[in-house]
Amino acid sequence: MKHDIKIHQRHRDTPGSYDISFLDLHTAQDIAAFHASFPMYKPTPFRQLTALAGALGVQDVLVKDESHRFGLNAFKVLGGSYAIGRVVANKLGEDLTKLPFERLISDEIRQKLDSVTFVTATDGNHGRGVAWTANQLKQHSIVFMPRGSAQERVRNIEAEGAQVIVGDCNYDEAVRMANNLAQEKGYILVQDTAWEGYEDIPRWIMQGYMTMALEMEDSLKAIKKKPTHLFLQAGVGSLPAAVAGFFANAYPGKDKPIITIVEPNAVDCIYRSAVADERVLIGGEYFTIMAGLACGEPNTVALKVLMDYADNFISAPDELAAYGMRVLGNPLPGDAHIISGESGAAPFGVVAKILADPKLTALKEALKLHKDSVLMFISTEGDTDRQGYRDIVWDGKYPSV
Numbered sequence: 504m505k506h507d508i509k510i511h512q513r514h515r516d517t518p519g520s521y522d523i524s525f526l527d528l529h530t531a532q533d534i535a536a537f538h539a540s541f542p543m544y545k546p547t548p549f550r551q552l553t554a555l556a557g558a559l560g561v562q563d564v565l566v567k568d569e570s571h572r573f574g575l576n577a578f579k580v581l582g583g584s585y586a587i588g589r590v591v592a593n594k595l596g597e598d599l600t601k602l603p604f605e606r607l608i609s610d611e612i613r614q615k616l617d618s619v620t621f622v623t624a625t626d627g628n629h630g631r632g633v634a635w636t637a638n639q640l641k642q643h644s645i646v647f648m649p650r651g652s653a654q655e656r657v658r659n660i661e662a663e664g665a666q667v668i669v670g671d672c673n674y675d676e677a678v679r680m681a682n683n684l685a686q687e688k689g690y691i692l693v694q695d696t697a698w699e700g701y702e703d704i705p706r707w708i709m710q711g712y713m714t715m716a717l718e719m720e721d722s723l724k725a726i727k728k729k730p731t732h733l734f735l736q737a738g739v740g741s742l743p744a745a746v747a748g749f750f751a752n753a754y755p756g757k758d759k760p761i762i763t764i765v766e767p768n769a770v771d772c773i774y775r776s777a778v779a780d781e782r783v784l785i786g787g788e789y790f791t792i793m794a795g796l797a798c799g800e801p802n803t804v805a806l807k808v809l810m811d812y813a814d815n816f817i818s819a820p821d822e823l824a825a826y827g828m829r830v831l832g833n834p835l836p837g838d839a840h841i842i843s844g845e846s847g848a849a850p851f852g853v854v855a856k857i858l859a860d861p862k863l864t865a866l867k868e869a870l871k872l873h874k875d876s877v878l879m880f881i882s883t884e885g886d887t888d889r890q891g892y893r894d895i896v897w898d899g900k901y902p903s904v
Contacts, residue, residue, distance in 0.1 A: 508820070508823070509818040510818075512815050512816075513813065519810075519812045526709070530713065531710075534585055534713055537588060538581060538585070538711075543573050544573070547570075547571045547718065548567075549567050549568070550567075550568055552838045552839065554834070555830075555835055561878055562877050565877065568841050568843075569884060570885025571885075576886070576887050577628035578715055579629040580631070581711045582711035583635075583695075583708065585710060586704050587633070587637070588607060590691055591607065594616065595615055595616070604639075608639050613641050618642070620644065621643070621645075621693050622647075622685045622693070623644070623692065623694055624646070626649065626798075627795065630667075631656070631663065633646065633665075634665035637665070644664070645668065646666070649670065649797075650672060651790075655887070659887070675786070678800075699803065705741060709745040712741070713749050716745065716750065720753055731878070732871075733879050734854055735881065736764075736766070738795055740764075743809060744804070745805075746881070763815040763870065764777075764809060764816045766819070767793045767818070767820075770797050771785075772799050776810075782801055785799035792895070793845045819849065822903040823853045823856055824845050825900065825902075830851070830852070832896050842886050844884040845888075848882060851882070854872075857872070
């Protein structure tokens, strides 16, 4: 591999002090009830890969498969739809519990709202979720994307009626372009990252992701499993912070699973922030196949959660995301087949390689992986760039040996 796996561990004697009550079980249940009002809602599969767990020498490998979410091939719509729901409720002075999907998309609500334009920046999945929700509400959306965005992802967003602007910029610069337009035109920015002065909507987006976390907890209870390890991918950090906060609340104190954050070597802003013990920004040019994780500026709210509740921070090469895609897409007999995209498979690929490669025993021990470990992952996306997926899984691009 071109780059090594880097790990930073945060050892703490006391629980985190940052307030994560906004990510608690009661809040998650309310948000899940909102999503359950959507006619296309159903819990996504929670795969128990028993044969693979045996091959890797652990008790269980559990993977949440978000390629089935709302027909959009990724989890991101959960955050965007809930945040837009909160925005609409606030504009109308109503309680969101009185705005189920059927009423939210009604002519009554559209007439009360008049014309609204939602703006965002994305590498693909978040923008598609925002565009989809705006389209359901019969409202407008404008989506900025960074240079090099896959054409399939662009077309999928355009198919939801959005105006897509692919800039000659990286992701973080696209966020600033979206914010500038929103401020100039009076549009509503629905962004999944936060900075000083812009934290309410990103916080709602994080809360929206808890519907997925609650489904995972329900599945764990159904199979009578308690996770010992939770591995989460990070771009700006919204997803891992939401899920880490939820499970820190669900399993307090010593019951909390060991939480590990995984990022690409090329743009590992959460990892670098953890090492520096302060928010670190990464600018300039960077390339990674993990397009959904190609973010150089941490969400301010999410970073505080992760600094207090994550235990390990890993920076990993692209080759391991590709490895994870191939392993999940070619299961052992009896295990489920999972189509996982580059960002979706990253944590799984890292851990599978650590467990399978005797040369990585030191990392295995550092992560406290052993025969009784119950490992939990989220495959956050399917093949959102089908040609890129086939290049890797069919043609062997980015080999891990």
